[in-house]
Amino acid sequence: MSAARRVDAVANHLHAAASVNAVDAAAYASDLRAMKMDIERFLDESNANPIMVRLAWHDAGTYDASKAHMPWPRAQGANGSIRHESELAHGANAGLVKAIGYLRPLKEKYARVSWADAIQLAGATAIEHAGGPRIPMRYGRADAEVGAMEGNLPDAEAPFGDGASDAATHLRNVFGRMGFNDREIVALSGAHTIGRAFKERSGTTNHGYGAKNGTKFTGCPYMNARADGKEGSIGMPGGASWTRRWLAFDNSYFHREKLTDEKDLIWLSTDDALVTDPGFAPHFKRYAHDQNAFFYDFSAAFAKLSELGSRFVVGASGIVL
Ligand code: HEM
Ligand SMILES: [Ca+2]
Numbered sequence: 001m002s003a004a005r006r007v008d009a010v011a012n013h014l015h016a017a018a019s020v021n022a023v024d025a026a027a028y029a030s031d032l033r034a035m036k037m038d039i040e041r042f043l044d045e046s047n048a049n050p051i052m053v054r055l056a057w058h059d060a061g062t063y064d065a066s067k068a069h070m071p072w073p074r075a076q077g078a079n080g081s082i083r084h085e086s087e088l089a090h091g092a093n094a095g096l097v098k099a100i101g102y103l104r105p106l107k108e109k110y111a112r113v114s115w116a117d118a119i120q121l122a123g124a125t126a127i128e129h130a131g132g133p134r135i136p137m138r139y140g141r142a143d144a145e146v147g148a149m150e151g152n153l154p155d156a157e158a159p160f161g162d163g164a165s166d167a168a169t170h171l172r173n174v175f176g177r178m179g180f181n182d183r184e185i186v187a188l189s190g191a192h193t194i195g196r197a198f199k200e201r202s203g204t205t206n207h208g209y210g211a212k213n214g215t216k217f218t219g220c221p222y223m224n225a226r227a228d229g230k231e232g233s234i235g236m237p238g239g240a241s242w243t244r245r246w247l248a249f250d251n252s253y254f255h256r257e258k259l260t261d262e263k264d265l266i267w268l269s270t271d272d273a274l275v276t277d278p279g280f281a282p283h284f285k286r287y288a289h290d291q292n293a294f295f296y297d298f299s300a301a302f303a304k305l306s307e308l309g310s311r312f313v314v315g316a317s318g319i320v321l
Pocket of ligand 2: 058059060062076077078079080081082148
Protein backbone atom coordinates (compact mmCIF):
# COMPACT_ATOMS: atom_id res chain seq x y z
CA MET A 1 0.00 0.00 0.00
CA SER A 2 1.28 3.48 -0.89
CA ALA A 3 2.03 5.98 1.85
CA ALA A 4 -0.89 8.13 0.69
CA ARG A 5 -3.35 5.26 0.89
CA ARG A 6 -2.04 4.37 4.30
CA VAL A 7 -2.61 7.93 5.52
CA ASP A 8 -6.13 7.74 4.07
CA ALA A 9 -6.79 4.50 5.87
CA VAL A 10 -5.65 6.02 9.16
CA ALA A 11 -7.88 9.06 8.59
CA ASN A 12 -10.86 6.81 7.86
CA HIS A 13 -10.13 4.91 10.97
CA LEU A 14 -10.05 8.05 13.13
CA HIS A 15 -13.40 9.03 11.69
CA ALA A 16 -14.83 5.59 12.49
CA ALA A 17 -13.35 5.71 15.98
CA ALA A 18 -15.00 9.05 16.66
CA SER A 19 -18.40 7.60 15.81
CA VAL A 20 -17.82 4.57 18.03
CA ASN A 21 -17.12 7.04 20.81
CA ALA A 22 -20.68 8.22 20.63
CA VAL A 23 -21.98 4.72 21.29
CA ASP A 24 -23.72 4.27 24.56
CA ALA A 25 -21.31 2.25 26.70
CA ALA A 26 -24.15 0.42 28.43
CA ALA A 27 -25.63 -0.79 25.13
CA TYR A 28 -22.18 -1.84 23.98
CA ALA A 29 -21.60 -3.81 27.20
CA SER A 30 -24.93 -5.55 26.85
CA ASP A 31 -24.04 -6.58 23.29
CA LEU A 32 -20.71 -7.92 24.53
CA ARG A 33 -22.45 -10.03 27.19
CA ALA A 34 -24.91 -11.46 24.67
CA MET A 35 -22.09 -12.14 22.23
CA LYS A 36 -20.16 -13.95 24.96
CA MET A 37 -23.10 -16.29 25.52
CA ASP A 38 -23.29 -17.01 21.79
CA ILE A 39 -19.55 -17.70 21.76
CA GLU A 40 -19.96 -20.14 24.66
CA ARG A 41 -22.71 -22.00 22.80
CA PHE A 42 -20.57 -22.12 19.67
CA LEU A 43 -17.55 -23.44 21.59
CA ASP A 44 -19.65 -26.06 23.29
CA GLU A 45 -20.65 -27.51 19.92
CA SER A 46 -17.44 -26.98 17.96
CA ASN A 47 -14.65 -27.44 20.53
CA ALA A 48 -12.86 -24.74 18.58
CA ASN A 49 -11.42 -23.25 21.81
CA PRO A 50 -7.72 -23.61 20.83
CA ILE A 51 -7.94 -21.85 17.48
CA MET A 52 -9.85 -18.94 19.02
CA VAL A 53 -7.08 -18.52 21.62
CA ARG A 54 -4.47 -18.63 18.89
CA LEU A 55 -6.39 -16.01 16.88
CA ALA A 56 -6.49 -13.63 19.87
CA TRP A 57 -2.77 -14.20 20.55
CA HIS A 58 -1.79 -13.54 16.93
CA ASP A 59 -3.86 -10.37 16.68
CA ALA A 60 -2.23 -9.01 19.86
CA GLY A 61 1.28 -10.50 19.57
CA THR A 62 2.42 -8.26 16.72
CA TYR A 63 2.75 -5.43 19.25
CA ASP A 64 6.06 -3.55 19.28
CA ALA A 65 6.46 -1.38 22.39
CA SER A 66 9.29 0.59 20.75
CA LYS A 67 6.68 2.08 18.40
CA ALA A 68 4.17 2.99 21.10
CA HIS A 69 4.90 6.70 20.63
CA MET A 70 3.97 6.59 16.93
CA PRO A 71 0.44 7.29 15.64
CA TRP A 72 -1.97 4.41 16.35
CA PRO A 73 -1.97 1.65 15.09
CA ARG A 74 1.70 1.68 14.06
CA ALA A 75 2.76 -0.29 17.17
CA GLN A 76 0.16 -2.94 16.19
CA GLY A 77 -1.36 -5.28 18.80
CA ALA A 78 -4.95 -6.18 19.73
CA ASN A 79 -6.63 -4.05 17.10
CA GLY A 80 -8.51 -6.51 14.86
CA SER A 81 -5.92 -6.13 12.10
CA ILE A 82 -5.65 -9.91 11.72
CA ARG A 83 -9.07 -10.02 10.01
CA HIS A 84 -7.50 -8.44 6.91
CA GLU A 85 -6.51 -10.86 4.18
CA SER A 86 -3.04 -9.33 3.89
CA GLU A 87 -2.28 -10.29 7.50
CA LEU A 88 -4.05 -13.67 7.42
CA ALA A 89 -1.74 -14.53 4.54
CA HIS A 90 1.37 -14.37 6.78
CA GLY A 91 2.94 -17.80 7.24
CA ALA A 92 2.56 -17.52 11.02
CA ASN A 93 -1.21 -17.19 10.61
CA ALA A 94 -1.77 -20.32 8.52
CA GLY A 95 -5.18 -21.78 9.34
CA LEU A 96 -6.51 -18.74 11.21
CA VAL A 97 -8.80 -17.74 8.34
CA LYS A 98 -11.05 -20.49 9.70
CA ALA A 99 -11.29 -18.77 13.09
CA ILE A 100 -12.23 -15.46 11.46
CA GLY A 101 -14.93 -17.35 9.55
CA TYR A 102 -16.31 -18.72 12.85
CA LEU A 103 -16.56 -15.20 14.28
CA ARG A 104 -18.00 -13.48 11.21
CA PRO A 105 -21.69 -14.38 11.78
CA LEU A 106 -21.44 -13.22 15.39
CA LYS A 107 -19.71 -10.03 14.36
CA GLU A 108 -22.58 -9.42 11.91
CA LYS A 109 -25.17 -10.15 14.59
CA TYR A 110 -23.55 -7.71 17.05
CA ALA A 111 -22.48 -5.11 14.50
CA ARG A 112 -21.41 -2.40 16.91
CA VAL A 113 -18.89 -4.68 18.67
CA SER A 114 -15.51 -4.13 17.02
CA TRP A 115 -13.51 -6.95 15.46
CA ALA A 116 -10.72 -6.27 17.93
CA ASP A 117 -13.13 -6.83 20.84
CA ALA A 118 -14.82 -9.85 19.24
CA ILE A 119 -11.42 -11.53 18.79
CA GLN A 120 -10.22 -10.92 22.36
CA LEU A 121 -13.62 -11.81 23.80
CA ALA A 122 -13.53 -15.11 21.90
CA GLY A 123 -9.98 -15.86 23.13
CA ALA A 124 -10.79 -15.13 26.77
CA THR A 125 -14.09 -17.01 26.61
CA ALA A 126 -12.37 -20.01 25.01
CA ILE A 127 -9.88 -20.19 27.89
CA GLU A 128 -12.59 -19.87 30.55
CA HIS A 129 -14.89 -22.34 28.81
CA ALA A 130 -12.08 -24.94 28.65
CA GLY A 131 -11.70 -24.81 32.44
CA GLY A 132 -9.04 -22.09 32.59
CA PRO A 133 -8.95 -18.88 34.63
CA ARG A 134 -11.18 -15.87 34.08
CA ILE A 135 -9.47 -13.16 32.04
CA PRO A 136 -10.55 -9.77 33.35
CA MET A 137 -9.93 -7.11 30.72
CA ARG A 138 -11.28 -3.95 29.18
CA TYR A 139 -13.37 -3.79 26.00
CA GLY A 140 -14.30 -1.01 23.63
CA ARG A 141 -11.35 -1.36 21.24
CA ALA A 142 -11.17 0.43 17.89
CA ASP A 143 -10.42 -1.54 14.73
CA ALA A 144 -7.33 -1.03 12.59
CA GLU A 145 -8.26 -0.70 8.94
CA VAL A 146 -4.97 -2.11 7.62
CA GLY A 147 -3.31 -5.48 8.19
CA ALA A 148 0.02 -5.60 10.07
CA MET A 149 3.28 -6.20 8.22
CA GLU A 150 4.91 -9.59 8.56
CA GLY A 151 7.08 -10.21 11.60
CA ASN A 152 7.14 -10.06 15.39
CA LEU A 153 5.55 -13.42 16.23
CA PRO A 154 7.88 -16.18 17.48
CA ASP A 155 9.27 -18.98 15.30
CA ALA A 156 9.01 -22.50 16.70
CA GLU A 157 12.34 -23.79 15.40
CA ALA A 158 15.66 -22.40 14.13
CA PRO A 159 16.53 -20.52 12.00
CA PHE A 160 14.84 -17.77 14.02
CA GLY A 161 13.65 -14.69 12.15
CA ASP A 162 15.44 -12.26 14.48
CA GLY A 163 18.78 -14.00 13.92
CA ALA A 164 18.94 -15.36 17.49
CA SER A 165 21.12 -18.45 17.78
CA ASP A 166 19.00 -20.19 20.42
CA ALA A 167 15.31 -20.44 21.30
CA ALA A 168 15.59 -18.74 24.72
CA THR A 169 17.20 -15.62 23.21
CA HIS A 170 14.59 -15.66 20.46
CA LEU A 171 11.73 -15.77 23.00
CA ARG A 172 13.24 -12.92 25.02
CA ASN A 173 13.67 -10.83 21.86
CA VAL A 174 10.15 -11.41 20.57
CA PHE A 175 8.26 -11.22 23.87
CA GLY A 176 10.54 -8.42 25.07
CA ARG A 177 9.23 -6.27 22.19
CA MET A 178 5.75 -6.83 23.58
CA GLY A 179 6.91 -5.91 27.09
CA PHE A 180 6.87 -9.35 28.73
CA ASN A 181 9.41 -10.72 31.25
CA ASP A 182 10.62 -14.30 31.80
CA ARG A 183 7.80 -15.25 34.14
CA GLU A 184 5.15 -13.93 31.76
CA ILE A 185 6.75 -15.76 28.82
CA VAL A 186 6.55 -19.08 30.68
CA ALA A 187 2.98 -18.44 31.84
CA LEU A 188 1.77 -17.47 28.36
CA SER A 189 3.45 -20.49 26.78
CA GLY A 190 1.27 -22.64 29.04
CA ALA A 191 -1.54 -21.89 26.56
CA HIS A 192 -0.19 -24.90 24.68
CA THR A 193 -1.96 -26.96 27.31
CA ILE A 194 -4.77 -26.78 24.72
CA GLY A 195 -4.60 -27.18 20.98
CA ARG A 196 -2.67 -28.88 18.25
CA ALA A 197 -0.12 -28.30 15.50
CA PHE A 198 -0.75 -29.42 11.93
CA LYS A 199 1.51 -30.41 9.09
CA GLU A 200 -0.54 -28.27 6.70
CA ARG A 201 -0.35 -25.15 8.90
CA SER A 202 2.91 -24.65 10.80
CA GLY A 203 4.52 -27.78 9.37
CA THR A 204 6.12 -28.42 12.78
CA THR A 205 4.80 -31.99 12.82
CA ASN A 206 4.13 -34.78 10.33
CA HIS A 207 0.63 -35.15 11.76
CA GLY A 208 -1.86 -33.50 9.45
CA TYR A 209 -5.59 -33.16 8.88
CA GLY A 210 -7.88 -36.15 9.27
CA ALA A 211 -8.31 -39.12 11.60
CA LYS A 212 -5.71 -41.27 9.90
CA ASN A 213 -3.05 -38.59 10.29
CA GLY A 214 -3.70 -37.93 13.96
CA THR A 215 -2.05 -39.30 17.10
CA LYS A 216 -3.68 -41.55 19.69
CA PHE A 217 -4.99 -38.34 21.29
CA THR A 218 -6.22 -36.55 18.16
CA GLY A 219 -6.92 -39.29 15.63
CA CYS A 220 -10.41 -40.28 16.69
CA PRO A 221 -13.27 -37.88 15.91
CA TYR A 222 -14.98 -38.73 19.22
CA MET A 223 -12.88 -38.60 22.33
CA ASN A 224 -12.86 -37.29 25.84
CA ALA A 225 -10.42 -34.41 25.78
CA ARG A 226 -12.55 -31.74 27.48
CA ALA A 227 -12.27 -30.26 30.94
CA ASP A 228 -15.87 -31.07 31.82
CA GLY A 229 -15.56 -34.65 30.59
CA LYS A 230 -18.34 -34.14 28.07
CA GLU A 231 -17.71 -36.52 25.20
CA GLY A 232 -18.47 -35.73 21.64
CA SER A 233 -16.94 -34.59 18.42
CA ILE A 234 -13.56 -32.91 18.84
CA GLY A 235 -14.18 -31.03 15.63
CA MET A 236 -11.74 -31.88 12.90
CA PRO A 237 -9.54 -34.84 13.91
CA GLY A 238 -5.79 -34.89 13.25
CA GLY A 239 -2.67 -32.96 14.15
CA ALA A 240 -0.47 -33.37 17.20
CA SER A 241 -1.17 -31.91 20.66
CA TRP A 242 1.17 -30.87 23.48
CA THR A 243 -0.93 -32.65 26.10
CA ARG A 244 -3.20 -35.69 26.32
CA ARG A 245 -6.41 -33.87 27.21
CA TRP A 246 -5.86 -31.03 24.82
CA LEU A 247 -9.29 -29.40 25.16
CA ALA A 248 -8.85 -28.97 28.92
CA PHE A 249 -7.11 -25.82 30.11
CA ASP A 250 -5.02 -26.97 33.09
CA ASN A 251 -1.31 -27.11 34.01
CA SER A 252 -0.60 -30.41 32.24
CA TYR A 253 1.64 -28.60 29.71
CA PHE A 254 4.13 -28.21 32.57
CA HIS A 255 4.03 -31.93 33.38
CA ARG A 256 5.89 -32.68 30.15
CA GLU A 257 3.65 -35.56 29.15
CA LYS A 258 5.73 -35.77 25.98
CA LEU A 259 8.38 -37.64 27.97
CA THR A 260 6.10 -40.65 28.41
CA ASP A 261 4.09 -40.37 25.19
CA GLU A 262 6.96 -39.54 22.92
CA LYS A 263 5.43 -40.36 19.55
CA ASP A 264 2.00 -38.93 20.20
CA LEU A 265 2.74 -35.46 21.55
CA ILE A 266 4.61 -32.44 20.22
CA TRP A 267 7.27 -30.29 21.92
CA LEU A 268 8.85 -27.36 20.06
CA SER A 269 12.33 -25.95 20.58
CA THR A 270 10.68 -22.91 22.18
CA ASP A 271 8.79 -25.16 24.63
CA ASP A 272 12.05 -26.85 25.50
CA ALA A 273 13.83 -23.56 26.17
CA LEU A 274 11.44 -23.02 29.09
CA VAL A 275 12.73 -26.21 30.70
CA THR A 276 16.44 -25.78 30.01
CA ASP A 277 17.05 -22.03 30.36
CA PRO A 278 18.01 -21.01 33.94
CA GLY A 279 15.83 -17.88 33.81
CA PHE A 280 12.70 -19.72 32.62
CA ALA A 281 13.05 -23.07 34.43
CA PRO A 282 12.07 -22.01 37.99
CA HIS A 283 8.74 -20.66 36.71
CA PHE A 284 8.13 -23.78 34.66
CA LYS A 285 8.70 -26.00 37.74
CA ARG A 286 6.51 -23.83 39.92
CA TYR A 287 3.58 -24.04 37.49
CA ALA A 288 4.00 -27.82 37.27
CA HIS A 289 3.46 -28.07 41.04
CA ASP A 290 0.94 -25.31 41.50
CA GLN A 291 -1.94 -24.91 39.05
CA ASN A 292 -3.28 -21.94 40.99
CA ALA A 293 -0.02 -20.08 40.53
CA PHE A 294 -0.19 -20.82 36.80
CA PHE A 295 -3.80 -19.65 36.53
CA TYR A 296 -3.09 -16.47 38.49
CA ASP A 297 -0.07 -15.51 36.37
CA PHE A 298 -1.63 -16.66 33.09
CA SER A 299 -4.78 -14.63 33.68
CA ALA A 300 -2.80 -11.44 34.31
CA ALA A 301 -0.40 -12.02 31.41
CA PHE A 302 -3.15 -12.91 28.92
CA ALA A 303 -5.19 -9.85 29.94
CA LYS A 304 -2.09 -7.72 29.38
CA LEU A 305 -1.54 -9.37 25.99
CA SER A 306 -5.18 -8.75 25.08
CA GLU A 307 -4.79 -5.00 25.65
CA LEU A 308 -1.43 -4.48 23.91
CA GLY A 309 -1.71 -1.62 21.44
CA SER A 310 -5.49 -1.44 21.88
CA ARG A 311 -7.20 1.91 21.52
CA PHE A 312 -10.24 2.11 23.77
CA VAL A 313 -12.97 4.30 22.32
CA VAL A 314 -16.10 3.22 24.20
CA GLY A 315 -16.74 4.69 27.62
CA ALA A 316 -14.06 6.88 29.16
CA SER A 317 -11.24 4.38 28.64
CA GLY A 318 -12.91 1.09 27.87
CA ILE A 319 -15.45 -1.00 29.75
CA VAL A 320 -14.95 -4.04 31.97
CA LEU A 321 -17.17 -7.08 31.46
C1 HEM B 1 6.38 -19.10 22.87
C2 HEM B 1 6.38 -19.00 21.55
C3 HEM B 1 5.34 -19.71 20.73
C4 HEM B 1 5.57 -20.45 19.61
C5 HEM B 1 6.90 -20.65 18.92
C6 HEM B 1 4.30 -21.00 19.21
C7 HEM B 1 4.13 -21.82 18.10
C8 HEM B 1 2.97 -22.49 17.80
C9 HEM B 1 2.81 -23.41 16.72
C10 HEM B 1 3.90 -23.80 15.72
C11 HEM B 1 1.54 -23.87 16.74
C12 HEM B 1 0.88 -24.86 15.77
C13 HEM B 1 0.10 -24.14 14.71
C14 HEM B 1 -0.51 -25.07 13.71
O1 HEM B 1 0.24 -25.87 13.10
O2 HEM B 1 -1.75 -25.01 13.53
C15 HEM B 1 0.87 -23.25 17.86
C16 HEM B 1 -0.42 -23.48 18.23
C17 HEM B 1 -1.05 -22.85 19.27
N1 HEM B 1 -0.53 -21.80 20.02
FE1 HEM B 1 1.40 -21.25 20.09
N2 HEM B 1 3.32 -20.58 20.06
C18 HEM B 1 3.91 -19.79 21.00
C19 HEM B 1 3.25 -19.11 22.01
C20 HEM B 1 1.90 -19.12 22.21
C21 HEM B 1 1.19 -18.23 23.10
C22 HEM B 1 1.84 -17.10 23.90
C23 HEM B 1 -0.13 -18.60 23.04
C24 HEM B 1 -1.31 -17.99 23.76
C25 HEM B 1 -1.21 -17.31 24.90
C26 HEM B 1 -0.23 -19.70 22.11
C27 HEM B 1 -1.39 -20.38 21.81
C28 HEM B 1 -1.49 -21.42 20.91
C29 HEM B 1 -2.67 -22.26 20.76
C30 HEM B 1 -3.94 -22.19 21.61
C31 HEM B 1 -2.40 -23.15 19.72
C32 HEM B 1 -3.30 -24.26 19.17
C33 HEM B 1 -4.08 -23.81 17.96
C34 HEM B 1 -5.00 -24.88 17.41
O3 HEM B 1 -5.16 -25.95 17.98
O4 HEM B 1 -5.60 -24.62 16.36
N3 HEM B 1 1.00 -19.98 21.61
N4 HEM B 1 1.78 -22.40 18.48
CA1 LIG C 1 -3.36 -7.00 15.39
